Amino acid sequence: MTTSTIPTIVLVGHGMVGQRFLEALADRGVTERARIVVLCEEPRPAYDRVQLTSYFSGKTPDDLSMVEAGFMERHGIELYTDEPVVAVDRAARTVTARSGRVVAYDHLVLATGSYPFVPPVPGKDARGCFVYRTIEDLLAIEEYAKTATTGAVVGGGLLGLEAAGALKGLGLDTHIVEFAPRLMPVQVDEGGGAALLRTIEQMGLTVHTGTGTQEVVTADGAVTGMRLSDGTELATDMVVFSAGVRPRDQLARECGLDVGERGGIAVDELCRTSDPAVLAIGECALASDGRVYGLVAPGYEMAQTAAAVLAEEVDEETGFTGADLSTKLKLLGVDVASFGDAHGTAEGSLDVVYSDSRAGVYKKLVVDAEGRLLGGVLVGDAESYGLLRPLTGTKPPVSPEQLVLPAGAGAPVALGPSALPDDAVICSCHNVTKHAIGQCSSLPEVKKCTKAGTGCGSCVKVIEKLLPAATDKGLCGCFSYSRSELYEIARTLRVTSFAALLDSHGREAAKGGEGCEVCKPTVGSILASLNNGYILDGEQAALQDTNDHHLANLQRNGSYSVVPRIPGGEITPEKLIVIGEVARDFGLYTKITGGQRIDLFGARVDQLPAIWTRLVDAGFESGHAYGKALRTVKSCVGQTWCRYGVQDSVRMAIQLELRYRGLRAPHKLKSAVSGCARECAEAQSKDFGVIATANGWNLYVGGNGGATPRHADLLAQDLSDAELVRLIDRFLMFYIRTADRLERTSVWLERLEGGLDHLRDVIVKDSLGLCDELEALMAAHVAGYQDEWAQTLDDPERLRRFVSFVNAPETPDPTVRFVPERDQIKPDLTFLTLEGVTSR
Numbered sequence: 058m059t060t061s062t063i064p065t066i067v068l069v070g071h072g073m074v075g076q077r078f079l080e081a082l083a084d085r086g087v088t089e090r091a092r093i094v095v096l097c098e099e100p101r102p103a104y105d106r107v108q109l110t111s112y113f114s115g116k117t118p119d120d121l122s123m124v125e126a127g128f129m130e131r132h133g134i135e136l137y138t139d140e141p142v143v144a145v146d147r148a149a150r151t152v153t154a155r156s157g158r159v160v161a162y163d164h165l166v167l168a169t170g171s172y173p174f175v176p177p178v179p180g181k182d183a184r185g186c187f188v189y190r191t192i193e194d195l196l197a198i199e200e201y202a203k204t205a206t207t208g209a210v211v212g213g214g215l216l217g218l219e220a221a222g223a224l225k226g227l228g229l230d231t232h233i234v235e236f237a238p239r240l241m242p243v244q245v246d247e248g249g250g251a252a253l254l255r256t257i258e259q260m261g262l263t264v265h266t267g268t269g270t271q272e273v274v275t276a277d278g279a280v281t282g283m284r285l286s287d288g289t290e291l292a293t294d295m296v297v298f299s300a301g302v303r304p305r306d307q308l309a310r311e312c313g314l315d316v317g318e319r320g321g322i323a324v325d326e327l328c329r330t331s332d333p334a335v336l337a338i339g340e341c342a343l344a345s346d347g348r349v350y351g352l353v354a355p356g357y358e359m360a361q362t363a364a365a366v367l368a369e370e371v372d373e374e375t376g377f378t379g380a381d382l383s384t385k386l387k388l389l390g391v392d393v394a395s396f397g398d399a400h401g402t403a404e405g406s407l408d409v410v411y412s413d414s415r416a417g418v419y420k421k422l423v424v425d426a427e428g429r430l431l432g433g434v435l436v437g438d439a440e441s442y443g444l445l446r447p448l449t450g451t452k453p454p455v456s457p458e459q460l461v462l463p464a465g466a467g468a469p470v471a472l473g474p475s476a477l478p479d480d481a482v483i484c485s486c487h488n489v490t491k492h493a494i495g496q497c498s499s500l501p502e503v504k505k506c507t508k509a510g511t512g513c514g515s516c517v518k519v520i521e522k523l524l525p526a527a528t529d530k531g532l533c534g535c536f537s538y539s540r541s542e543l544y545e546i547a548r549t550l551r552v553t554s555f556a557a558l559l560d561s562h563g564r565e566a567a568k569g570g571e572g573c574e575v576c577k578p579t580v581g582s583i584l585a586s587l588n589n590g591y592i593l594d595g596e597q598a599a600l601q602d603t604n605d606h607h608l609a610n611l612q613r614n615g616s617y618s619v620v621p622r623i624p625g626g627e628i629t630p631e632k633l634i635v636i637g638e639v640a641r642d643f644g645l646y647t648k649i650t651g652g653q654r655i656d657l658f659g660a661r662v663d664q665l666p667a668i669w670t671r672l673v674d675a676g677f678e679s680g681h682a683y684g685k686a687l688r689t690v691k692s693c694v695g696q697t698w699c700r701y702g703v704q705d706s707v708r709m710a711i712q713l714e715l716r717y718r719g720l721r722a723p724h725k726l727k728s729a730v731s732g733c734a735r736e737c738a739e740a741q742s743k744d745f746g747v748i749a750t751a752n753g754w755n756l757y758v759g760g761n762g763g764a765t766p767r768h769a770d771l772l773a774q775d776l777s778d779a780e781l782v783r784l785i786d787r788f789l790m791f792y793i794r795t796a797d798r799l800e801r802t803s804v805w806l807e808r809l810e811g812g813l814d815h816l817r818d819v820i821v822k823d824s825l826g827l828c829d830e831l832e833a834l835m836a837a838h839v840a841g842y843q844d845e846w847a848q849t850l851d852d853p854e855r856l857r858r859f860v861s862f863v864n865a866p867e868t869p870d871p872t873v874r875f876v877p878e879r880d881q882i883k884p885d886l887t888f889l890t891l892e893g894v895t896s897r
Contacts, residue, residue, distance in 0.1 A: 180273030397432025486512025500534030501566030626653030695732030704749030
């Protein structure tokens with residue numbers, strides 16, 4: 058017993074569950090009346106191990122941290138990192154750390170987690186063998202991979218597939234070895250495993266199932282290969298073991314606490330060990346139901362239970378008796394989810410299966426004879442997981458077939474979260490119900506007040522649908538302002554960074570955060586439209602959509618398209634030859650588009666700078682096919698060549714395209730100029746279209762082709778060149794200033810109060826006195842325009858992003874493959890047959 062006047066709680070281990078335990082103590086006021094000491098083995102505080110693999114996609118260890126700035130100091134918690142406990146003296150109630158530090162306790166909480174299981178095979182300790190558990194493991198793997206070309210992962214479960222994705226992302230030819238007959242044998246059934254296998258093999262990974270590792274082959278102490286139990290020999294430079302975990306119960310064993318026959322510190326329903334002064338939570342604990350839980354959600358429940366015990370707030374609802382093992386993950390880019398009785402072990406259970414091998418989608422629901430949902434497996438499309446998991450144990454309001462069929466394939470009822478009962482658990486990580494979420498008004502408030510959505514994140518989409526969006530006109534959960542209001546704020550206050558805008562005008566719960574997938578590209582577009590410099594410099598880069606990251610359109614097989622600007626569709630023979638030579642030399646698929654441009658498909662990301670060097674040297678500029686910006690101004694040949702033409706449509710199209718090139722907007726912009734009323738350029742289907750008359754030009758606005766076509770409206774007639782340009786300047790800047798995110802001009806015009814008449818009043822009659830300002834904004838754009846690819850090629854630092862693998866910049870992506878077709882190429886994709894819905 059300590060001699061202090063206040064009790065001391067010692068926490069051994071500071072992982073995700075340990076941090077949740079500390080937060081629960083703080084929530085219950087325990088930190089105000091007890092000394093809290095945390096002894097952590099790792100050199101850093103708790104971090105998000107669920108998102109560990111995101112380190113390889115750009116997140117830093119600090120990004121993964123789960124400890125809010127100032128949390129420890131605010132609650133007086135003493136945290137010692139790189140200080141593992143080596144001994145527990147239960148009689149003296151002390152723990153001893155590796156450094157010799159001795160801490161006395163009144164209550165001891167063991168949250169030591171688990172350790173990776175490494176099969177006892179020859180060569181397992183060779184140089185080049187790793188486990189996949191901590192940030193330090195990832196750093197070591199990343200460093201070793203710089204000199205490797207091939208890697209193998211032992212284990213095809215959740216963490217094994219993440220490890221395989223990491224090796225592939227590092228540029229290695231990757232093998233996966235799984236002893237079970239299918240990948241993810243615990244979570245998915247045979248059909249789900251087959252769908253997952255097909256998708257992963259299409260990504261270029263080699264999978265070996267139904268076989269084990271017999272030996273790691275070495276030379277001079279380093280890995281050179283693997284020998285499998287089926288006789289297969291693999292040449293590999295490194296091996297990552299991810300064959301499951303075991304509870305870290307060594308401290309408990311050594312100090313005489315009860316442990317399970319197969320490991321784990323035995324605890325009761327209140328997480329108390331055989332010593333009432335010692336509790337155990339998380340993956341090190343053997344729960345009262347005889348299971349060791351390896352998921353974060355059960356660990357969080359144990360943390361809450363232990364905190365309630367130490368706060369002396371135990372009631373009839375307190376206790377951990379078992380947990381939901383449902384899980385949803387994105388592995389190698391593939392959505393995988395399982396929930397409830399996924400394998401249909403209940404007597405009399407029936408399966409309802411939808412399988413689309415071509416799309417890599419597999420869905421199975423397990424139901425009983427009365428139609429109650431018992432569980433399910435989702436592979437390739439887990440969008441409905443957030444709805445189906447809370448419905449487990451109930452009879453859904455629609456048939457099981459309608460729950461698995463894709464939209465448009467016979468599923469007439471769109472079942473939404475509103476159909477869930479109030480006591481349905483929406484966030485299983487933090488055990489948050491639909492009712493609790495309904496007490497909040499925004500996603501940041503939900504996260505702050507209930508912690509829902511802060512765990513694995515799979516519930517966020519359902520949470521957003523449950524929130525009262527109709528009463529909140531804000532852009533997203535981070536901003537209470539609309540896009541147009543944020544534009545005015547940024548313009549008026551000269552805000553030049555997303556962080557500054559979020560901190561000054563974000564919702565309170567979002568300030569100091571990173572924003573979301575809605576506001577980041579929206580604000581990025583706003584800042585770009587206000588001439589905020591090169592879009593990939595500094596903070597701007599993280600705000601851009603996928604295509605903008607490499608100034609090219611990403612295609613379905615991971616390659617990119619190259620689209621040089623051809624103003625008005627006019628091109629010289631010399632430039633045409635350059636495009637042909639570039640396409641030939643880089644082996645690109647070539648296509649003339651409906652926008653009178655030439656698209657070059659099939660470029661690897663590392664080839665883009667070389668391709669654009671050739672094009673820029675020949676006088677080409679970026680066509681901005683990748684951005685929410687002006688695409689093309691299409692034209693007919695006009696009066697110069699056509700006997701019906703009444704104006705020079707090509708000249709005007711070139712003038713407009715060069716004026717508005719690079720103009721960032723809420724959505725893409727398309728235009729056309731026709732030389733006469735025959736309308737060969739189809740100007741009336743464009744965002745702004747121009748048709749020649751004998752007296753000048755007619756201007757049409759708000760048109761749209763595509764899935765929801767709209768005929769453009771006539772805004773003004775018989776305009777001179779100067780009048781036409783001036784009105785288009787005003788129209789575009791007014792649209793950019795007032796439209797919502799991702800809103801085309803056609804939708805914006807129909808939404809605009811007063812419609813076309815109001816628009817005409819504002820930009821023709823200047824009813825709001827804005828026209829001078831709108832023209833000045835456009836003049837600033839025109840004066841400040843610089844070609845993004847020319848800027849990129851002039852800066853070696855900017856060119857560094859154009860690699861497939863950051864650790865091997867000279868290595869092309871081996872998964873980008875092509876096959877010949879009609880004397881050109883096409884992506885090498887495998888399409889299998891479509892299977893239907895079956896029941897048994």
